[in-house]
Amino acid sequence: MARIGIIGSEGRMGHALAEAIVATGHECSGGADRGDDVAKLADASDALVDFSAPAALQGNLHAAIGAGIPILIGTTGITDEHHLAIDHAAQAVPVLQTGNTSLGVTLLAHLVGEAAKRLGPDWDIEIVEMHHRMKVDAPSGTALLLGEAAAAARGTHLSAVMESGRDGHTGARAEGAIGFAALRGGTIAGEHSVYFAGEQERLQLTHLAENRMIFANGAVKGAAWLIGRDAGRYTMQDVLGL
Ligand SMILES: NC(=O)C1=CN([C@@H]2O[C@H](COP(=O)(O)OP(=O)(O)OC[C@H]3O[C@@H](n4cnc5c(N)ncnc54)[C@H](OP(=O)(O)O)[C@@H]3O)[C@@H](O)[C@H]2O)C=CC1
Numbered sequence: 001m002a003r004i005g006i007i008g009s010e011g012r013m014g015h016a017l018a019e020a021i022v023a024t025g026h027e028c029s030g031g032a033d034r035g036d037d038v039a040k041l042a043d044a045s046d047a048l049v050d051f052s053a054p055a056a057l058q059g060n061l062h063a064a065i066g067a068g069i070p071i072l073i074g075t076t077g078i079t080d081e082h083h084l085a086i087d088h089a090a091q092a093v094p095v096l097q098t099g100n101t102s103l104g105v106t107l108l109a110h111l112v113g114e115a116a117k118r119l120g121p122d123w124d125i126e127i128v129e130m131h132h133r134m135k136v137d138a139p140s141g142t143a144l145l146l147g148e149a150a151a152a153a154r155g156t157h158l159s160a161v162m163e164s165g166r167d168g169h170t171g172a173r174a175e176g177a178i179g180f181a182a183l184r185g186g187t188i189a190g191e192h193s194v195y196f197a198g199e200q201e202r203l204q205l206t207h208l209a210e211n212r213m214i215f216a217n218g219a220v221k222g223a224a225w226l227i228g229r230d231a232g233r234y235t236m237q238d239v240l241g242l
């Protein structure tokens with residue numbers, strides 16, 4: 001039984017996470033929201049899970065380091081600067097950052113890498129995602145994670161090949177580009193499709209989240225797995241053994 005502290009506890013994921021923690025026999029050590037003392041929550045916890053906002057990230061990492069406990073970061077919309085801060089924190093405590101904690105997307109990322117590797121550079125890669133009307137960041141963290149998996153399989157970095165937000169006279173698609181499109185509406189928990197478009201044929205890999213409990217359950221699994229690990233940066237692939 002682990003004591004798990006929730007950052008962003010009043011949000012959609014915060015509520016789902018509280019439910020998942022109890023359902024899996026763990027204990028919720030409390031919640032921290034805007035203006036609350038995260039260090040106090042960290043002191044009462046065996047692990048922290050962050051589903052809040054990028055602005056809170058640095059303070060959350062400090063709190064985890066101060067208490068000497070692991071932290072799982074599920075918050076999306078984070079920048080290169082945030083990633084550097086995560087790398088730095090991972091020298092002191094176990095840190096897992098991911099745009100998606102679900103089993104299905106973790107496996108999908110692996111499949112996308114395989115497809116990108118085996119199909120080769122002639123197949124154009126496009127990633128389409130759709131989320132509920134309240135989502136504030138685009139492309140989604142999951143879309144970026146899938147794009148990174150495809151780019152890595154092609155021996156490059158997503159930042160070098162990413163095409164996002166096409167509008168107007170864009171010119172032809174750049175060779176080797178990985179394109180992104182983001183749709184928003186309704187109450188959709190999360191849909192991601194990765195298209196591999198070749199000559200006269202197309203492969204489409206899709207994940208449909210029917211309920212955000214899949215993210216909450218994965219986050220609890222990840223947080224519990226981090227407890228007792230050496231300091232370092234971990235992934236959901238590590239947790240699920242994929
Ligand atoms: N990795 C994954 O598997 C998943 C990641 N996510 C990501 O998790 C994040 C949260 O999503 P969701 O729950 O839907 O969003 P919500 O907006 O419903 O919840 C976010 C919560 O965090 C609070 N918050 C905002 N700023 C801070 C801060 N500085 N310190 C502490 N708390 C703060 C918000 O409070 P207030 O209302 O006052 O702003 C709100 O209660 C998003 O980035 C989302 O993309 C979501 C699902 C799965």
Ligand SMILES: O=C(O)C1=N[C@H](C(=O)O)C[C@H](O)C1
Pocket residue numbers: 076099100131135139140141142143189190191
């Ligand atoms: O904001 C959400 O809701 C979600 N965010 C994550 C993302 O940005 O990919 C994960 C999931 O798709 C739901």
